[in-house]
Amino acid sequence: MEAFSVRRVIQDALKRVVGEEADSWLDDTMIGWTYNDPIEAFVCRPKRTFKDFNLEQWSRDYDAARCPCRLLRYLALLSDIPTEVLPESTHQHVVTMNPDITNNYRLRTMPKQGLNHVPLKAFDIEEALYELGQLLDKIAECIDDVARLCDRKRKLVKKLALDKARKKMCSYWEKHRHIFVEPIGQANVKTEIEVLTGRFLVTAKDKAANTPTFVCDNIIREFAVKRLSSPDFVLLHEEPELIEAAIHAETEHLVVLPHAGASLPYLMAVFKAHKWSFRWITNTANSVVSSMAELCACLLCFFTPSVRELCKDRSNLMEAEYDVKPNLWWPTSSVGEIAANLATILTPEFSADITRCFELIPTDTPEHSLVVAVIFFVECAMKHKCD
Numbered sequence: 001m002e003a004f005s006v007r008r009v010i011q012d013a014l015k016r017v018v019g020e021e022a023d024s025w026l027d028d029t030m031i032g033w034t035y036n037d038p039i040e041a042f043v044c045r046p047k048r049t050f051k052d053f054n055l056e057q058w059s060r061d062y063d064a065a066r067c068p069c070r071l072l073r074y075l076a077l078l079s080d081i082p083t084e085v086l087p088e089s090t091h092q093h094v095v096t097m098n099p100d101i102t103n104n105y106r107l108r109t110m111p112k113q114g115l116n117h118v119p120l121k122a123f124d125i126e127e128a129l130y131e132l133g134q135l136l137d138k139i140a141e142c143i144d145d146v147a148r149l150c151d152r153k154r155k156l157v158k159k160l161a162l163d164k165a166r167k168k169m170c171s172y173w174e175k176h177r178h179i180f181v182e183p184i185g186q187a188n189v190k191t192e193i194e195v196l197t198g199r200f201l202v203t204a205k206d207k208a209a210n211t212p213t214f215v216c217d218n219i220i221r222e223f224a225v226k227r228l229s230s231p232d233f234v235l236l237h238e239e240p241e242l243i244e245a246a247i248h249a250e251t252e253h254l255v256v257l258p259h260a261g262a263s264l265p266y267l268m269a270v271f272k273a274h275k276w277s278f279r280w281i282t283n284t285a286n287s288v289v290s291s292m293a294e295l296c297a298c299l300l301c302f303f304t305p306s307v308r309e310l311c312k313d314r315s316n317l318m319e320a321e322y323d324v325k326p327n328l329w330w331p332t333s334s335v336g337e338i339a340a341n342l343a344t345i346l347t348p349e350f351s352a353d354i355t356r357c358f359e360l361i362p363t364d365t366p367e368h369s370l371v372v373a374v375i376f377f378v379e380c381a382m383k384h385k386c387d
């Protein structure tokens, strides 16, 4: 919902000051904007649940029978999932997607819109004009034709554009006064968010990431401790600082990498409602592995087109020889695209999901390991690029 076209306002101002020739000056310029934080930034706090707590003290003090999620107000939201996941568990805890978990109706309406929902703010014309002013300064700096104008003309363009924008915003405000401000910054909503996130982990739902799930902090910690105690994990008796330093040392020779984050990644969970279980993941943002993750993402973007082309070439060769065209590039990049392109005449289609695909690829054996697979694909991609 845009009150006016920023591009048109700037173009008009330029044309008034310079003449018709300025009409094309913005043709190669893309004007974008950023959004305020969505609800997710306020309510999803996995770090608080999994990292910022004292495990020893929690283990000592925790009494499942007296868990705060078993208060009368949450009675209707108690779930059998805990006993399903942990057969030795004897109590129900809250695991729910019901936003009625909060009795603050102001807060309740926001997660109902989804975790990606950006709360509506007050329409502050002065703030919008300040931002537009910054954009105009940037344009005066970056676009050669504008930068070449004399100081007086540049100032005039800015004044004309800001005056026009103010007029447009004022008339927009007259017509849309009914738009309300969502109370994310209000004191009672902030307090309720503190209470809610102090008792529950708010997390995304698997395959519907916009849907919030509320899980009792204590039970999700129990799940996490149980998982980390399994043979899949090895407990390291080392100080986190030493591990962080060791990880930094591993990437020190890659001087181009920014070393922003310093802390270890923490656990995060996604609720798989269709399986009554959780998918466990860790963050790559703002942690000691961030720069390496970024590098991996860049390399994947660089190599993937070559591997995809290679697969296509091989597939064509096989079709020429055997009259069967296999799909050697099996990763699905877009389910939506596949659905949109399904053949009108029905033909047998087979698709499969590999259970625990990435968890089961060995990383520590020389044969059939992840490293061997990565080397194979990188070599294929490089060879294809050279050919």
Ligand SMILES: [Zn+2]
Pocket: 067, 068, 069, 070, 092, 093, 094, 216, 217, 218, 219
């Ligand atoms: Zn509980």
